[in-house]
Amino acid sequence: MLLRICLIAALLIRYVLLSCALEHEKRESREFQSPGKNADISPKMKRNYTADSDGRRQAVTTRKKVRKAGSRRVSVPLRNDIGCTRLGGICQPNRFICQGRYLKDKCSGAKTRQCCMQVGAWSVLCAGHHNNRIRACDSHGCGAFNSKRVNGLHKAVDLVCDDFGIINAPFSGSLAGPVSQKDPAGNQYDGVKLLSDVHCVKIFNIHPYRYLGPVAQGEALGYLLPLQERFSGITSHLELQMCDGSDPSPFI
Structure with missing residues (x-):
């Protein structure tokens, strides 16, 4: 009877020890597997998770603003009237x-x-004329804007006037001093600059009465210098040039 009790006690002790050993092995396997799962997710590949209605987590990708290298945004200035x-x-x-x-x-x-x-935005420059008439072509060239010249294109317009005729201001403004230019042959043309808040012009081949001070539209600026002495057969004219080199034709 005593032998039988000792045998049962030994079997119980062995069972308890075996159960403890198996539980210890399970714990070690869990601790070993948990770092491996986290290691699969690198810091660069982290995602935000949101819980769905059924309790499962779903990955939510974050949007990023991507700038293309070399691309530029050019702001277009708004035009007005x-x-x-x-x-x-x-x-x-x-x-x-x-x-x-x-x-x-x-x-x-x-x-x-x-x-x-509108036609006639500026008043008539040459006294005694009803309009600002652009010089047509003659033996010495043409007077229209961008006409062909020996040294390139004519970036001005020639207005027909009479020799020694009075030249009037096409618009109100201020005189800003004398101007001069030379052609390829060395001929010099003198004149005056007239400017306002909107326009700026140079008027060549005239003798101004003065070079500075305010002037009103239609006021006499000077008189036309004759060209017949240097260019026989040429149409007498003044040269009207915008300060920025643009075409003054729409205003005359």
Whole structure:
């Protein structure tokens, strides 16, 4: 009887020791596997998770702003009608009739909306003439803007005038001093600069009464110098040049 009790006690002790050993092995296997699962997710590949209605977590990708190298955003300045109205024009669709001529890039809105410059925006420069008539072609050349010359294109317009005729201010402004230029043959042409808040012009081949001070539109600036002595058969004219080299034809 005593032998039987000792045998049962020994079996119980062995069972308890075996159970403890198995539990210890399970703990070690869990601790060993947990770092491996976390190691699979690198810091660069982390994601945000949100719980779904069924309790499962779902990965949510984050949006990033990507800038392409070399790409630039160019800001386009907004156009308005001030550039047209300051010149004395009216902004309207170019399908409408304009008694003068249209200027581009002076109005807001679509490109078909352009600045209509009325005829005679400036007053007549040459006294005794009813309009500002551009010099036609003669044996010495043509007077229109961008006409071909020996040294390139003519970046001015020649207005027909009479020798020693009075030259009037085309618009109100201020005289800003004398101007002069030479042609390839060495001939020098003198004149005066006239400017306002909107326009700036150089008037050549005239003898100004003065070079500084305010002037009103239509006021006498001087008289035309004759060209017949140097260029026989040429049409007497003055040369009107915009300070920025643009075409003054829409204003005359």
